[in-house]
Amino acid sequence: MVVLGIDAHKRNHTAVAADERGRELGTHTTGTTSSDHLRLLAWARRFGEHRLWAVEDCRQLSRRLEADLLAAGERIVRVPPKLMANCRKAARTYGKSDPIDALAVARAALREPDLPTAQLDGPSRELRLLVDYREDLVTERTRIINRMRWHLHELDPGLDPPARSLTHSRQVAVVEDRLRDSDGIVARLARRLLARCQALTDEIRELEKEITGRIETLAPNLLKIPGCGTLTAAKILGETADVTRFRSEAAFARHNGTAPLPVWSGNRARHRLSRTGNRQLNTALHRIAVTQAHYHPDARAYLQRRQNAGNTTTEAIRALKRHLSDVVYRALRRDARESHSNVITLATAA
Incomplete structure (x- = not known):
């Protein structure tokens, strides 16, 4: 078995072939x-037919490479950057270069047997692109509203629309009417700015409709979780990028940062908050937890039990997030x- 480590960049990729002991065989x-x-x-074919490609997990740079290799029938695993960095530091060579990084990627793949495999992009990536684009539009709209409020204050300090009201057509009409008779730059x-804000609001609503239609088809079980709305479900599905790549609930919890980190070296077992993992997923789970803490009876009872056991409110919320991670994982698996069953049924019917 030969492992080909890839250090991916915007304009070039460096590949290093390594044998089963991690010894370098060639660079390209x-x-x-x-x-x-x-x-x-x-x-790569000069090293034989039994090969495995190991690519540093930075998909914005390696997506085209992965797609081409998968189309050719190659096997690919994705190596998290922190594993590559640890291998580079443990090597006998000093410094940092593309070949050194590529060799570190290959050695990390040899050391870690259960790395996630690369797959062709599917509906989850399309959903993630839509969600990310919507968030960019919301950020742009907020920036425009903030600037417009300063202009409105300069024109008339009494013209102060309520917070988060400039996304509603009624309040926009009021502001338009007040500005109609005003002159000057x-x-x-x-x-x-007001017209641009209204255009962004219309586009954001169109995106929300499209996202809702997609998520209702792709993740109906995820939407059944109390406190998980369509946008939160879309964020989870897009950031998870195929739940089947996680071998267990614990692996998914470690990925999303809800698994507490052990920090003891003695008789007393202690854990602390993990600040690693996918923070977008962690934020989505936090949103569900806070929502359930306000109105869901089971979640409120769980939080009360944790607090009665000595947890603070913050610690109880963290425990609820860890529990919700398992709930979300099982829903995504279902x-x-x-x-998959629907695809097989349609193929059989055809």
Whole structure:
């Protein structure tokens, strides 16, 4: 077995072939187009047919490479950057370069047997792209509203719309009416910002409708969890990127940062808050936990039991998030199984 470690960059990729003991067999640097990837594959074939590609997990840089290799029938695993960094520090070589990093990626893949495998992009990535784009639009709208409020204050300090009201057509109409008779560059800029804000609001609502339609089809079981709305479910599904790549609930909890870290070296077992993992997933789980803490009877009873046992409110919420991580994992697994069954049923019917 030969492992080919890849250090991916925007304009080039460096590959290092390593044997089963981690010894370097060869190095090759290529471009990032599909024709470059074919030449890379031809170079790799000199090391035999039993090979495994190990790519540093930075998919914005390696997505085209992974797609081309998967289309050619190659096997790929993704190596988290922290594993690569640890291997590089433990090596006998000093410094940092693309070949050194690529060799560290290959050695990390040899050392870790259960790394996630790369797959072709599916509906979850499309959903993530939509969610990320919507969040960018919301951020842009907030920036525009903040600037517009300063213009409105300059024109008339009494013209102060309530917080979060400039996304509603009724309040927008009120502001438009107040600005209609105002002259000058400040009023003109305020009108333009208000029109831009309204256009962004319309686009955000269209995206929310599309996201809702997709998530209701892809993750009906996830939506059944109390406190998990469509946007939160879309965030979870997009950031998880295929739940089947996690071998257990514990692995998923470690990935999303809800698994507490052990920090003891003696007779008393202690754990502390983990600040590692996917923070976007962690935020989505926190949103569900806080929502359930307000109105869901089972969650409120669970929090009360934790507090009676000596936990603070913050510690109880962390424990609830860890419990919700398992609930979300099981819901995602059910959705994945049902989606797979539907695909088989449609293929059989065809």
